[in-house]
Amino acid sequence: MSDGSEALGISLEQIVLLSGLAGEIMLKNGAETYRIEETMDHMAKACGVAQVESFVIPTGVFLTVTDPAGRSLTVMRRVRDRTINLDRIAKVNELSRRLVDQRIDYANANAILNDISRERTGFSLFPSMIASGAIGGGTAILQNGVFFEILAAFVAAMLVRYIAHIVSRLHGVQFIFEFLGGMAVASCGAFLHFMWPQLGADPVIIGGIMPLVPGVAITNAIRDVIAGDLLSGLSRGMEAALTSAAVAMGVVIVLALNL
């Protein structure tokens, strides 16, 4: 490991591209800040550089590596659209562990990393709509809803996922999806109550807004703050708060019109 990058036959440019790509994938898919920094550090060190400095904020990745001869190289990756894909994070994490333990060499690691960044993981639209619906229906059960309310909550939560699918094409527009989702859910609840007054809107709306809870933002905000990444922690906490506010505004507008 300490015999230098030249001895391993890997140039500084290749190392910085590998670690930078790993960091970019992790940030795009919703990893914690300290995990991204540690992964990039470990991967670069495993490739034989003398010193690594990494800096990650929620919108970008910075990485400087220095080889034993004292030459250094910096890359910056700007990350604009972020999604949530914890499977990719687990895969990059596993890859970095294997690279550190020397169970895999640079060329293989690079090929696998490129596969990870390109592959389509997870489920297509319909299964994720069902999953979203199950969150809504399940929450309606917890709220002691009757059968038709549970069914309506299922449909409302499925609708939220469909809206997410449509809105995800508009890159760079934040919080509009949560707002529209809240409005759609509240409309479903209000419609149900209007058509069948014996059924309540409450379990439908409570169930429907559950898929809109910003789970990753909340978790990452807490874990970033504990790890000392105050900048990322605060901005992710703000993201979570604004997301919740957007959902609430969507619901409140429909409720207010309905009264």
Add this chain to the structure above:
Amino acid sequence: MLVLKIVAVFLISASIGILYRIPRKLLVYASLVGVVAWLIMYYTMLVGATIVLADFLASIAVGVMAEVLSRVLKKPATIFIIPGFIPLVPGGDAYTTMLYMVKGKYVDGVAMGMQTVLTGGAIAFGIFVSATIFRLIINYNIERSLQHVDKS
């Protein structure tokens, strides 16, 4: 009725896992974390605790289970935390707050809003506490192993 609710919680946690694309092999573990946490919240509230305390205890359990599972299975702890705490989220309280505010019952709305915010804060703080304790244990072990190296 309780069995139905347990099945519902399992479904919620598993579906959150599917939406956030956690590795398929870990879906069962993550869902079980959610079920255990919800049961802790449910029984703590049955014996008379407030929702804030119940959610705090349940979310400490989520954090502990997630950190242990992440050490055992060598996967990021986030994978187990998110499906674990989503069933604890006070969605009903949040909705009731909105309803009061829209109807102009501001006193009730502020009281309910405070409870919602405190419950959310309790969940966050529970995860915070367990993660901090695990970090302290790890740092302590590293310190000790370094001292051991120095002596020998």
